Amino acid sequence: MSTFKSQFINIMVERGFYNQCTNESGFDDYLYECEKSGKPAVGYLGSDPTGDSLHVGHIVPLMMLRWFQKCGHKPLTLVGGATARIGDPSGKDKLRPFLSEETLAENIKGLKKSFSKFLKFGNGCNDALMVDNWDWFKDINYLAFLRDIGTYYSVNRMLTMDSVKSRLEREQPMSFLEFNYMLLQGYDFCELYKNYGCRCQIAGSDQWGNITSGTELGRRKYDVELFGFTSPIITDSNGKKMGKSEGNAVWINEEKLSSYDYYQYFRNIGDAEVGKCLRIYTDLPLDEIKKLEALKDKEINEAKKILAFEATKICRGEEEAQNAQTTATNVFEQGMAGGELPSLTLPSLENISVIDAFLQIGFVNSKGEARRLIKQAGLKLNDAVITDENYKLSSQDVINGQIKISQGKKKHGLIKVK
RNA sequence: GGAGGGGUGGCAGAGCGGUCAAAUGCAACGGACUGUAAAUCCGUCGACUUAGGUCUACGAAAGUUCAAAUCUUUCCCCCUCCA
Numbered sequence: 312m313s314t315f316k317s318q319f320i321n322i323m324v325e326r327g328f329y330n331q332c333t334n335e336s337g338f339d340d341y342l343y344e345c346e347k348s349g350k351p352a353v354g355y356l357g358s359d360p361t362g363d364s365l366h367v368g369h370i371v372p373l374m375m376l377r378w379f380q381k382c383g384h385k386p387l388t389l390v391g392g393a394t395a396r397i398g399d400p401s402g403k404d405k406l407r408p409f410l411s412e413e414t415l416a417e418n419i420k421g422l423k424k425s426f427s428k429f430l431k432f433g434n435g436c437n438d439a440l441m442v443d444n445w446d447w448f449k450d451i452n453y454l455a456f457l458r459d460i461g462t463y464y465s466v467n468r469m470l471t472m473d474s475v476k477s478r479l480e481r482e483q484p485m486s487f488l489e490f491n492y493m494l495l496q497g498y499d500f501c502e503l504y505k506n507y508g509c510r511c512q513i514a515g516s517d518q519w520g521n522i523t524s525g526t527e528l529g530r531r532k533y534d535v536e537l538f539g540f541t542s543p544i545i546t547d548s549n550g551k552k553m554g555k556s557e558g559n560a561v562w563i564n565e566e567k568l569s570s571y572d573y574y575q576y577f578r579n580i581g582d583a584e585v586g587k588c589l590r591i592y593t594d595l596p597l598d599e600i601k602k603l604e605a606l607k608d609k610e611i612n613e614a615k616k617i618l619a620f621e622a623t624k625i626c627r628g629e630e631e632a633q634n635a636q637t638t639a640t641n642v643f644e645q646g647m648a649g650g651e652l653p654s655l656t657l658p659s660l661e662n663i664s665v666i667d668a669f670l671q672i673g674f675v676n677s678k679g680e681a682r683r684l685i686k687q688a689g690l691k692l693n694d695a696v697i698t699d700e701n702y703k704l705s706s707q708d709v710i711n712g713q714i715k716i717s718q719g720k721k722k723h724g725l726i727k728v729k
Numbered sequence: 730g731g732a733g734g735g736g737u738g739g740c741a742g743a744g745c746g747g748u749c750a751a752a753u754g755c756a757a758c759g760g761a762c763u764g765u766a767a768a769u770c771c772g773u774c775g776a777c778u779u780a781g782g783u784c785u786a787c788g789a790a791a792g793u794u795c796a797a798a799u800c801u802u803u804c805c806c807c808c809u810c811c812a
Contacts, residue, residue, distance in 0.1 A: 575765080582766050609764050643765055680758085683773060689759040719758075721765060 317342035319382040323540070325597060326590040328375050330516045330543040333526050338511065338538040346383060351437040353509040354379055354540075355387035357444075357499065357518075359395040361410070363421035364564035367576065370626075371542045373429040374591060375513050376439075380430055385437045387509055388426045389499060390419050392445030399496075400489040401474040401517050419443065425563040428626050440507070444499050460498055463531045464524075469493065472520040493524040500525025500537055511538040545591060563626055570627040571651040574635035575721070577619035585614050593621035642723050646694060648715040654725040660704045665690065665697055665716070668704060668726055674718045684718065691717040 315321045317339050323329040332338055345352040356376050358365065365373070376386040392415060410418070423441055426432075430439040469475060472493065478485040500522075503509035512522050522539035529537035561576045562568040580588055586604030589595060595603075595617075603614035616636065623632035638649030655672040657663060666681040669690060675681045684690045685700045693708060693715050704726070708714045714726040 579765060582764095585766090608766095611766075612764060615764095615766080639765080677776060678778090679776065680774085684759060687759040687773065689773095719760090 315339045317346055317382075319346070319379055319384065322378050322382070323375065326378075327587060328371065328378075328542050328591065330541045331519065331539075332541070333523065333539040334536065337536060338540065341510065341538065342382075342384070349383070351383055351385040352511065353385045353387060353503075353507050354511040354513055355389050355442075355500075355503050355509050356513050357389040357391055357394075357496065358422055359391035359399060360415055360418035360422055361395055363418045364562045364567045365422060365425035366560040366562050368560070369425070369563070370429075371545055371591060372513055372515055373426070375540075375542055377429045377594075379513065380437060380439065383437055386430055386439040387503060387507060388422075388430065388439060388441050389503065390422050390441065390443050391499075392419060392443045393448035394444060394492065394495050394499070397492050397495060398489055399474075399492050399521070400478060400485060401520065421564055428563060442503070442507075444495070444502070447498075447502050448495065456498075460494055460528065460532075463528055464494060464497075472524075474520050493521050496521040497524035497528040501529050501532060504529060504533065504535060504537060510535070511540060513540050514542070516541040516544055545587070565627060565631075569651065569653070570623055570631040571635045571638055573627060574619045574623045574632065574639060577622045578615055578639060579721070580615060580618065582611055585611060585618060588622075589614070589618050592625075593618060594625065595621055648711075648713060648723070648725055652723050652725050654713075654727055656727045656729060658729050660706060660709075660728055663704045665692060665702045665704065666700060668714075668716060669718065672716065672724045672726070674716075674722055674724065689719055691715075 315324065319342050320329070320335075320339050342352055354376070356372050358369065376388070380386050395410065395415060395418075426439070426441065432439045432441065469490070470479070474493070475485065475490065500509075500512055512518075512525060514522060519539070519541055522541070526537040526539055529535050561573060577588065577592065586600065589600040589603060590597070593600075603617060606614050616639075619639075620632050620636050623635055627635075634651050638651035641647040641649035642652065653672060655668065657671075665685075666678050669675045669681045669684075670678060675684065681690065682700050685697050688696050688698075690697045692702075693710060694717065704714065709728065712727065715723060716726060717723045
């Protein structure tokens with residue numbers, strides 16, 4: 312059942328991306344007109360370069376933009392070179408530390424890379440474009456800004472915004488600097504409208520206040536209706552935000568996280584999340600997803616493999632996904648050592664204790680931790696539990712040129728000797 | 730500028746001269762049960778260690794004391810109220 316006229320919104324609703332829209336029917340009409348006439352709508356997603364890679368928590372809006380592009384529209388990815396220098400107060404209690412110019416430049420490069428995995432960039436009419444709000448903020452004059460933009464904002468209203476209100480209620484400090492963040496983001500939206508005809512912004516629901524800041528500014532300053540469209544926060548069954556594995560973020564860029572680990576993150580998703588994740592993190596058609604999520608008990612593992620493969624494919628490419636899958640199958644189903652596992656190459660096995668090996672491959676942070684894990688029967692050498700914490704590696708442990716070491720059930724690695 | 734409150738482990742938050750490597754909760758990790766799931770239960774959770782200890786840590790520095798997260802002084806930072 313299609314309740315909307317535009318292809319894009321229908322997809323968003325069907326796949327669980329739709330949370331809130333500033334004007335549902337207005338946006339639908341607008342997109343429908345664009346889709347019908349073949350003239351792409353322009354929409355943007357903003358990210359502040361506070362890190363050098365996006366992570367799984369950012370994928371939801373990225374996938375939304377990906378569908379947006381698939382529906383024939385033009386995505387803009389805005390990196391907040393300027394806004395990162397301010398800090399978005401949404402959902403935070405503390406002012407974030409300032410970043411150096413070099414870090415910002417590095418981070419922007421990293422974000423471009425992350426974006427390009429999900430979107431097609433180029434010069435075609437619906438190819439994605441990267442823009443940086445530093446371009447229009449760096450030379451802005453304070454008085455001019457106050458007069459042009461400040462006149463449209465009421466402090467009374469700003470104080471009621473969630474990002475501000477929650478800080479005040481929790482008696483956490485909020486600097487004037489951060490207080491201005493929403494003005495900048497509002498200005499961004501209008502600049503993109505002015506320069507690219509961009510009329511919609513896609514973002515996570517925590518950005519609602521910043522989005523309406525832009526749509527209101529657009530209405531007052533340019534007398535145009537801008538649209539905001541947000542995704543729900545995707546949580547697991549415990550209500551926790553997705554995107555952390557072993558306490559670490561699941562990064563999009565490969566130099567921050569191997570494809571094997573990326574694959575494993577999705578492979579280990581909870582049963583209850585499989586359907587939701589298939590809809591959000593893969594491009595698979597809905598009828599196929601329906602079949603997969605209907606699987607029960609052990610069989611749902613098949614769905615998880617497909618999820619992991621498809622999700623990895625989008626982000627890391629088909630070959631990497633295939634390799635990750637092969638490794639995972641070898642390790643978990645055949646009990647063998649696979650090629651994509653983290654590995655450590657040693658010049659020789661002389662005087663290397665098992666503890667050193669685990670320390671050097673980075674599975675443990677200290678020798679004490681390794682000893683503790685041995686006491687708890689948590690470390691394995693070639694699939695046999697290590698009982699002697701003073702055990703030294705020897706050539707007898709080498710099988711097919713490598714030694715397999717494991718921590719717990721899921722963390723496996725290889726030691727190779729030159 | 731004035732008055733008061735506060736800065737403790739990844740986070741939250743006790744402790745307020747020795748028994749404190751620091752209660753408790755969350756997170757994390759290992760084990761059991763399973764399906765590389767969830768829930769549950771048990772265990773661990775500063776570093777080094779010849780396992781007896783040693784070292785580093787309660788915003789920073791100096792001091793008092795046999796002994797300091799705890800007392801004193803100075804400095805830095807934050808919050809609240811007043812001007």
